[in-house]
Amino acid sequence: xxxxxxxxxxxxxxxxxxxxxxxxxxxxxxxxxxxxxxxxxxxxxxxxxxxxxxxxxxxxxxxxxxxxxxxxxxxxxxxxxxxxxxxxxxxxxxxxxxxxxxxxxxxxxxxxxxxxxxxxxxxxxxxxxxxxxxxxxxxxxxxxxxxxxxxxxxxxxxxxxxxxxxxxxxxxxxxxxxxxxxxxxxxxxxxxxxxxxxxxxxxxxxxxxxxxxxxxxxxxxxxxxxxxxxxxxxxxxxxxxxxxxxxxxxxxxxxxxxxxxxxxxxxxxxxxxxxxxxxxxxxxxxxxxxxxxxxxxxxxxxxxxxxxxxxxxxxxxxxxxxxxxxxxxxxxxxxxxxxxxxxxxxxxxxxxxxxxxxxxxxxxxxxxxxxxxxxxxxxxxxxxxxxxxxxxxxxxxxxxxxxxxxxxxxxxxxxxxxxxxxxxxxxxxxxxx
Numbered sequence: 034x035x036x037x038x039x040x041x042x043x044x045x046x047x048x049x050x051x052x053x054x055x056x057x058x059x060x061x062x063x064x065x066x067x068x069x070x071x072x073x074x075x076x077x078x079x080x081x082x083x084x085x086x087x088x089x090x091x092x093x094x095x096x097x098x099x100x101x102x103x104x105x106x107x108x109x110x111x112x113x114x115x116x117x118x119x120x121x122x123x124x125x126x127x128x129x130x131x132x133x134x135x136x137x138x139x140x141x142x143x144x145x146x147x148x149x150x151x152x153x154x155x156x157x158x159x160x161x162x163x164x165x166x167x168x169x170x171x172x173x174x175x176x177x178x179x180x181x182x183x184x185x186x187x188x189x190x191x192x193x194x195x196x197x198x199x200x201x202x203x204x205x206x207x208x209x210x211x212x213x214x215x216x217x218x219x220x221x222x223x224x225x226x227x228x229x230x231x232x233x234x235x236x237x238x239x240x241x242x243x244x245x246x247x248x249x250x251x252x253x254x255x256x257x258x259x260x261x262x263x264x265x266x267x268x269x270x271x272x273x274x275x276x277x278x279x280x281x282x283x284x285x286x287x288x289x290x291x292x293x294x295x296x297x298x299x300x301x302x303x304x305x306x307x308x309x310x311x312x313x314x315x316x317x318x319x320x321x322x323x324x325x326x327x328x329x330x331x332x333x334x335x336x337x338x339x340x341x342x343x344x345x346x347x348x349x350x351x352x353x354x355x356x357x358x359x360x361x362x363x364x365x366x367x368x369x370x371x372x373x374x375x376x377x378x379x380x381x382x383x384x385x386x387x388x389x390x391x392x393x394x395x396x397x398x399x400x401x402x403x404x405x406x407x408x409x410x411x412x413x414x415x416x417x418x419x420x421x422x423x424x425x426x427x428x429x430x431x432x433x434x435x436x437x438x439x440x441x442x443x444x445x446x447x448x449x450x451x452x453x454x455x456x457x458x459x460x461x462x463x464x465x466x
Contacts, residue, residue, distance in 0.1 A: 050085045051380065053151035055131050055141065057088035057116050059096075059449070060157035060351030060365045065124050066452030067373040067462075077381070081123040087141070087149065089130035090116050094187050095445050097362055097437075100219055100399060103184040103193030104226040106438060113187060119450055131158075134320040136344045153376055156322065156330050156349040158314050160215065160360065162186065166310045168279035173305075179282040181305045184223050185215070196304050197227050203303030204240050205231070206287060208277045210310045211246030215352060216361045218251065218396035218408065220308040221260070227306070228267060229401035242270035244277065244289055244300070252359070255416055256398070256408040259427040263400060277307060313353060322347055329355040334412065335389040337372045338379075346379070348372050356392070358412060363395035366449065366456030374465050388465045393417055395456070397437040404429035405437050409457070419457040 052068055054061045065084055072079045098112035120126045129143040140150040162185050164171050173181035174189050180200075182193040205227060209220035224243055231239045243250075243264065250264065250271070251257035264271050274292035281288070287300045312318075313328030322344060324331045330349035331340045334356055339347040350368040352360040371390040378386030392412030399405050406429045411417040418426045424433075448454035455462055 048085075048147075049150040049152075050125070051079065051083040051152045052085075052155065052376070053141070053149060053153070054084065054086045054155045054157055055088070056157035056159060056351075056353070057086045057090060057093060057120070057126070058157060058159045058351065059362050059445075060159075060369065061086050061088065061155070062093070062119060062450040063365060063452055063454070064155060064157065064350065064369045064372055066121070066450075067369050068376065068452075069123065070452055071373050071377045075377070075381070079123075082125050084123075085125035085127055085149075086120060087127040087129060087131060087143070088116060089128060089144070092116060092187075093119055093450075095362075095442060096215065097397075097445075098442055099184045099187065099190035100222050100226070101438060101442075102190040103182075103197075103223050104399070104402075105194045105198070105230070107442075109187060109191050111442070114446070131316055133316070134322050136322050136347055139346060152346065153380060154347045155372065155376070156317075156347065156353055157351050158317060158353045160213075160311050160352040161314050162215075163310045163312060167277055167307065169282055170280055170307060170309065173280050173282040176282060180285060180303060181280060181282060181307060183307045183309065184219065185308060193223060193306060196306075197230055200227075200231070200236065200239070200304045202236055202239050204242065204301055205304040205306075206242050206244060206300060206302040207306045207308075208287075209243070209245040209247060209308045210276055211274075211292065212310060212312075213360065214308060214311045216396060217247075217359055218398045220245070220306075221250065222399040223306055224269070225263075225398075225400045226402070227304075228269065233402070240270070241268075242272060242300075244272045244275040244287075246274065246276040246292065248273050251396075251398075251408065253408060253410045253414045253416065255427050256396075256406065259406065260398070280305065280307075317353060324355060327355065329353065331355045334392070335371075336375050336385055336387075337368060337390060338375060338385050345385070348376055356390070358392040359394040359396060359410075361394050361396060362445070362449075363397075363409075363456055364393065366454060367391075367393040369452075370455060370463050386465065388463075391417070393457070397433065397441070398429075399434070399437065400429045403431050403434055405433040407433040407436070 095112040173179040207224035250260040275289040318328035374388040375386040
């Protein structure tokens, strides 16, 4: 049904694209169509097949929806589509994964040995979730009776809801690692939803605890202070600088390492929600386009162009990039039009454009059923709020809740991946000088 979009080359074949996008996730899909639209609107339409997306995944997921699944609000099938079905015929899909990058020759090599060249490269691979970094986690997730779950995968997000519903009381422990993860607010979103569900179903005497490797509830002080106040009001334990290292599912014990002195503690649990450590893909960590110290693709924080002059035809956005902001789908809505404008300028004039990304990102923080705190901020961890003149966005409300639950998924499937959704600006593409 979708084969008309899929390009398959014989090993050793070299195919060249004007724009090659590595990754068919939120960033890759949205920026691909935005580039098509930008050239068309300038009266310089691209030819069919000038743009290719390379990704071996069969399915595409709306990952922000996994919290809704874990909260019992939506079935997980609402948040999955065949990747090929989302790519229009004028954009090629190379249904493989990249094995190596060769930026000096402006090419990549796929797992089957295809060499694919490009005029410009966009890296949008996302990041990887490192389940193996926590001993015992994989086995616990596979055991339906372990009480251990995570919203951080399509395969396990529905187990979160099953565990919340089967919880009979005791200790409900929610974790967050130190370091970079997808949507840093999500580990406590599911905690607040579980807390509220327990309260609404006669299990309000449960002890809910938050063990985080971070020093505070949230990176932005305005929202962190409000969340910590909420934590104290609700009697939720806060254990900061604690990183989960292993799980003994048979005895329902979780071991944490303290950042303060390196010592470990064992914590008993009846329910354990785990946020695994995350990081760059292995293929990026071994790549010349990545920072050898971090594994992220180093780009100019304003233009999203690679920082090395010799790789000036390489751009990156989303979770795989070095951009110093939270890794969320909302960040991509602000990054994609910036990258599009600057890449268009590079191909059209030979010089990168002057469009500048200010670090905007958003974290819609569910704090219970019917309530949500809408955190929006930019570089420097400064709030940049869409509704700040109307609402105190550090306070939860029902309007924000329905944005997360209803509007954002609809906008994603119908507009964002088609290059027509610009986050806080809605359907209005930003204008640049």
